[in-house]
Amino acid sequence: MSTSAKIILRKKPNSKGLYPLAIRITKDRRSTYKHIGHYIELEDWDGKELKIKKSHPNAESLNNLLASKLSEARKGLIALQTNNKDATARQIKKEIYKPTSSLTFFDFADEHLEALEAENKINRHSTDSAWLSYIERYCKTRHLAFQEIDERFLKKFKIFLKGSCTLTETSAMNIMVLIRLLFNRAIKDKVVSKEIYPFGTGKFKIKFPETTKTGLSGKEIKSLESCPNLSYMERHSLNVWLFSFYFAGMRISDVLFTRWSQIYDGRLHYKMGKNSKLLSLKIPVKVEKILLSYISDKQNDDDFIFPEMKKADLTDPKDIYRKKKVANKKFNDHIKKIAKRTGIQKKVTMHIARHSFGNIAGDTIHPLMLQKLYRHSDLKTTLNYQANFIHKEADDALDSVVNF
Structure with missing residues (x-):
């Protein structure tokens, strides 16, 4: 037959x-x-x-x-x-045909989230959980085979994210990065073939839009420093913001975890939470004044300088994450009010302290020194970051043409 x-x-x-x-x-x-x-x-x-x-x-x-x-x-x-x-x-x-794995996209997604939770990466876990919820909402099911995720799927999904979900291009691309990550893991585990990989040359491209980073000027920071009649919480929020700025835009999570024991020999010694790199910085006179206002609350050298993490359960990553999130929102709310009161039109948040340091540094500090202060692994990262704040050469070039 x-x-x-x-x-x-x-x-x-x-x-x-x-x-x-x-x-x-x-x-x-x-x-x-x-x-x-x-x-x-x-x-x-x-x-x-x-x-x-x-x-x-x-x-x-x-x-x-x-x-x-x-x-x-x-x-x-x-x-x-x-x-x-x-x-x-x-x-x-x-x-x-040899039997193929029955593992789906969401099987890998669940494993990814479990790994993040086991590694206590609660912030990343929260973000990726949110991104995955958009994928589930689009598919209306948790049974999504990798074979279904082709270029057309990704293009239509992107339209859905930007249309129905009103997400920005950056947010949409972040979700695509997560899909690509899980797809690569499936290929590595031989669950799917490289032949159906939908990303790369001639396929779906992940391209982030250019963004602008705006920092405060020296004059604007002076207006914050001298802002009168602040309430206790406003003064505290401003102290935390300035502490971050004075230490080259120290990240808020590192600021809140700074202990008195890390301050000795006139320097701050700390390990960055993001990449575990060690850093030692001279304590500026302006920081000394901030520290004096908190030393009365000090019980021992192992105490946190700022109070937000004192009641956190340090054995529970979720509790730490919650308290950092609440503290950051509180600081941002107060800083925005202070900025408005001083006539600053720019958006001011805790993270803007880092941008402000970069803005004032401009091209006056050698990139290698800035790399050390920022603790970037790659000089290229520093150059790309600092490019947001260096305008003098472009301004001079413009003036040379139009000022005739």
Whole structure:
């Protein structure tokens, strides 16, 4: 009896209205199907030539893939016939194709979140959980095969994120980065083939939009320093902001975890929470004045300088994360009020302290020294960051042309 393998487009659309490509294996007029893992629009299929029309953006690469899969199936049939193996269409399919993993995208997503929680990366866990919720909302199910995540899926998903969800381009790209991360892990674990990888040259591109970083000027910071009639919480919030600024834009989490024991020999010695790098900085006179206002609350050298983390359960990463988040919001609320009172029009938050240091440093401090202060692993990172605040050469060039 005859046995054959043929490429077809199955007429059972998925939830997105796309139709699956498959290899149909027929034996004795009974057929079974092996899905390729790609879905296309009905109008992109040439039923006569049994191939994808040029109207599809990836017609050539997909047709090459289909030819490869068909060749693989036919070779398998020849091998079975050579070995005189007689079987049903379903049994032939099992013989030709080795079982594949049943792990889905969300299986890998759950493993990713579990790993972040085990490593106490609560901030990242919270962010990635939020990104994954958008994917689940779009798919309306947690059963998402990696084979479904092709270029068309990503393009339509991006439209959904920016349209229905009103996310920014940056947020949409961050979600795509997470999808790419999990896809790469699936390939590494041999759950999916590299052939269906939807990212890279000639495929879906992840490109972040250029952003501007705005810092305060020296004059604006002086206006904050001299702002009168502050309440206790306003003064405390400003102290934390200035402490960050005076130490080259020290991150808020590092500020809150600074202990009295880290201050000796006129220097602050600390390990950055983001990359665990050690840093030793001279304590400026302005910081000494801030420290004097908190020393009365000091019980021992191991106390935190600022009070926000004193009641945190340091064995519970989630409690630490919550208290840092609450503290940051409190500081931002008070700093915004102070900035408004002093006539500052720019957006002022705790993170702007870091941008402000970069803005005032401009091109007056050598990049290698700034790299040390910022604790960047790569000088290129420092140069790219500082480029946001260096305008003198461009300004001079403009003046040389228009001032005639």
